Amino acid sequence: MKTLPLGQRPPVLDMSNVTKTFNGDVVALRDMNLSVNSGDFISLLGPSGCGKSTALRLIAGLSTPSAGRITWAGGQSENDLGVVFQEPTLMPWATVAQNVWLPFRLKGKSYASVKDDILEALRLVGLEKFLEAYPRELSGGMKMRVSIARAMVTKPRLILMDEPFAALDEITRFRLNNDLLQLKAKIGCTVIFVTHSVFESVFLSDRIVVMAARPGRVIREVTVDAPYPRNEAFRTSAEYAGLCRQASEALHEAMGEHA
């Protein structure tokens, strides 16, 4: 699916001066502004405690902003979100197919009525032969693929990914980065991706939002205007190295400000 160039994409979500405090005095996130447009791949990059996951929880509706507002373009619908957590977060008692069925099941749809969507999602992540497998029978990378399939099976407007590959080994992580970009190219999804990794954020994103801690806030946005599809050649290119340096400097600034 073709993604429009940056600046021409229709809006999906807008965060305006969003602040989140806990117990009245701990500021987890201060005055965050972020416009998410259709087809964006945005990485939230920053040190621990900078409010990346808090921002994700606010967008997901799991907590409410202490100030500011989050607005969905065209209003919020029941099919706005897909979520991938740091852990695969699969139901161990359910098969792969039943796990991917979950978002539909909670909307009252029978398995038979959405079987094609489930098969398609699993085919996209390369697990169509594991329909009846239980999560314990899968490797860490395969479990994460199931989690991704579950997040995108309903074709949501926005997919939130909270450090999904942080617990995986480097080889699996590289492979899943490539697969994720292929998926994005196929289904044209919009993604907000939380990560600690400069390299991962540059490889995946077209926008990197660099955040600083205490209080959590956005300090800079880096645009990665390298064209998709990106592959191993991009990972070893001078352009990639330059962008990594740029993101790394921004991250250093984010950490230095606090130090």
Place this chain on the structure above:
Amino acid sequence: MSIAENQPLYDADDLKRLRAARFERFGKWLLPVAVMIAMIWLWDRVVVWNEIPHFILPRPGLVLETLIKDWPMLFDALLVTLQITMMALAVAVIGGVGLAVLFTQSRLVEMSFYPYAVILQVTPVVSIAPLIFIYVDSRTAGLLLCAWLVAFFPVLANTTLGLNSADHNLRDLFRIYGATRWQTLRYLRLPSALPYFLGGLRIAGGLALIGAVVAEYVAGTGGIGSGLAFRILEAGYRLNIPRMFAALILIAATGVIIFAGLSFLSHMLLRKWHESAVKRET
């Protein structure tokens, strides 16, 4: 020397593991049987060597003889005890799970009633039973109530723990997808609680039998429709020690069968996904 194709190559660790697996497979059955045979032999020898009269300590053979001779009467008594046990277990499951679900759905209900569930559990049933038989007219209902009191708490405590142990990320996911309370209970909390519930059920099975036997002792009524505990009491009054042993063996065997049955049920329900039941290569 060449190694034949397709012949598995075992190193020292593999052989050690295979030996351990073989020992485990046979040992867990053979060793208890061997210990039992040794104990029975020792029991028999102690009686013979010390010339202990049968009304003090009968020989194992006499106990077996009595078990066969009195089987019709003992079997009827066993059915009575078993009936109370199974009914108490069923009510414990319904009551324990129902109350646990109620607790997890309403913190108010949990805060109000959980302390009383604990009080009922920690008060010895033998001290409550006489009161129960004063206030409850039906003997069966009284026995059932006593057995239930002992059996329901493990089901309640374990199921409550299990319902509250659902993965927090999955809980968030259910919220994001707009799941109703009923959907969260059915698709997330209840499956999460299943291993905990089954653990509680295994404990409750044994306790229901203990509760039923204790209640029969306290009720102390005889005649047709009496359980094994009364048969033990009655045999004791008549110094019929072999029958006491025979009845005791039946009670112990019933407890073992209940535990084995519930363990099997647990294994069948969890074998595909839960760590406790999944076989692993080590």
